[in-house]
C-alpha cells in the first residue's frame with residue numbers, strides 16, 4: 001500500500017477485525033477493522049462520541065467485545081486487561097488517569113507491573129526519564145500536583161514502562177494549551193523514531209494527529225468511513241470541512 | 253494518676269484491637285467502595301478456629317493462631333469469590349455488594365449457631381492474664397500489653413507491605429482507581445483476593461484477643477460496629493485514619509468506663525461518631541470526594 005518507510009513497516013503488528021462493542025442497547029462500535037503496522041504511527045480521528053475511547057477500551061479488555069477479533073502479531077489478544085498488558089499493548093488513557101496520591105516515581109513503577117524484576121524496571125525507568133527529563137526532576141512529587149503537560153508526559157511514560165510492542169494513546173492533547181500540545185506531539189514523534197515504538201493514537205484534534213501519523217482512519221459513530229495516508233487525508237476537502245475547521249484555518 | 257495510666261493502657265490496647273479490624277475493613281472499602289458488613293464474620297471464624305484447634309486439635313497457641321489467621325483469610329477470599337465477585341462483574345453499583353454483605357454476615361453467624369450452637373465459650377487460658385507492673389507507675393493485665401504489642405507488630409507489617417512491595421503499591425494504586433490499576437497490568441481479581449485475605453487475617457487476630465478478653469459466641473462479630481465507627485471517625489478508606497480513629501475510640505471507651513461508668517461506653521462511641529459526622533463528615537484523614545475524582 002502507500003507508506004514510504006522500509007519493508008518492515010508493511011508488516012501488520014496489530015489487526016482489529018470487525019470489532020463490535022455494545023453498551024446495553026447502544027452499539028458504540030459497528031464492525032470496526034483497522035491495521036497497525038510495525039514501527040508506524042497510526043491515527044484514528046473522529047468527533048465526540050464517535051467511539052474512539054471505546055475502541056481503546058475494547059483493545060485493552062476494559063470494554064466487553066460483542067464481536068470481532070484483535071490479533072497481535074497474528075495471535076488473538078487476550079480479553080483480560082492484565083493479560084493484554086503482558087502481551088505487549090499498553091494505554092495512556094483519556095484524561096490521563098494518573099494515580100494522584102502516588103508520586104511520579106510510583107506511577108512509573110506501577111506502569112512496570114508486568115515486568116519481571118526491579119532491574120528491568122529501573123532500566124526502563126531511566127529510558128523514560130531520558131525521554132522526559134522533567135519527570136526525573138519531579139520524581140518525588142505527587143502526580144496530582146503536576147501541571148497538565150507534565151501529567152500527560154507521566155501518563156505516556158507510565159504506559160511505556162511496561163515495554164509495550166504497541167503503545168495506545170487516547171487523546172493526549174485533551175485539555176492542554178496549544179504550545180504544550182506541540183511539545184507533547186514532538187515527543188511522541190521522537191518516541192516513534194528513536195525507540196521504533198509502534199503507536200496507535202486516537203484524537204479529536206485531527207490536524208495534529210494527521211500531521212504526526214503515517215496513516216489514519218476516520219471513525220464516525222462507530223464505523224470507519226475513510227482510511228489512507230495521513231498526508232492524503234490532510235489534503236482531502238471532505239476531511240478539511242468536517243474535521244479541520246473548514247477553510248478558515250488553512251495554515252499547514 | 254496510676255489509674256489514669258492504667259486506663260490509658262487499657263484504652264490503647266482495646267483501640268489497637270479495633271484498629272486490626274478497622275484497617276482490614278477500610279482496606280476493602282478503599283478498593284471496592286462498599287462497606288463489607290460480613291467483616292465481623294471473619295473475626296468469628298478466626299475465633300472458632302483458634303478455639304477448636306486449642307481444644308480439640310491439641311495445638312499450642314502459636315499453631316492455633318496461625319490456623320485461625322490463615323483460615324479466616326481464606327474464608328474472606330471465599331466470601332468475596334462467592335458473594336461479591338459475581339456482582340462486581342455485572343454492575344458497577346456497589347450498593348448490591350453492600351446488601352450481599354449483610355446477607356453473608358447473617359449466613360456466617362447462622363452457620364455457627366446451627367452447627368455448634370450459640371452458647372458463650374471461653375478460650376482456654378493460653379493468653380497470660382496476670383497483672384503486670386508498668387514502670388512502677390501503673391498495673392495492667394499481660395493480655396492487654398500482649399494485644400497492644402501484637403497489633404502494633406501487624407500494623408507495622410501491613411504498612412511495610414503496602415509501602416515496600418510491588419503488590420503493596422498495586423493495592424495503593426487500586427485504592428485510588430481499581431480500573432486504572434487493571435489497565436496497568438495488575439490482575440484485579442487476584443488483587444481483590446489478596447486484600448480480602450489480609451482483611452480476614454487481621455480480623456482473626458482481633459477475634460482471638462476479643463474472645464480471650466470477653467468470650468466467644470456467634471454474634472461476637474457485632475463488635476465490628478465499633479471498628480466501623482472508628483473507620484468513619486478516622487476517614488473511610490484511610491488506613492492511618494482507621495488506626496487513629498480506633499485508638500481514639502478505645503481510649504474514650506476505657507476512660508469513660510474508668511471515670512464515669514461502664515454504661516457510658518457506647519454513648520461515648522456513638523457521640524463521637526455523630527460529632528465527627530457533623531463537624532467533619534469525611535473523617536479525620538478522609539479524602540473529600542472531589543480529591544478522589
Ligand SMILES: Nc1ncnc2c1ncn2[C@@H]1O[C@H](COP(=O)(O)OP(=O)(O)OP(=O)(O)O)[C@@H](O)[C@H]1O
Nearest residue numbers: 023026028046047048049050051052053054055204
Ligand atoms: N460506559 C458506557 N455506557 C454507555 N454508553 C457509553 C459508555 N461509554 C461510552 N458510551 C457511548 O458510546 C459512544 C462512544 O463513546 P466514546 O467514549 O467511545 O467516544 P469518543 O469517540 O471517545 O468520544 P470523545 O472524543 O468525547 O472522547 C457514545 O455515544 C457514548 O455515549
Ligand SMILES: [Mg+2]
Nearest residue numbers: 052053054094
Ligand atoms: Mg474518548
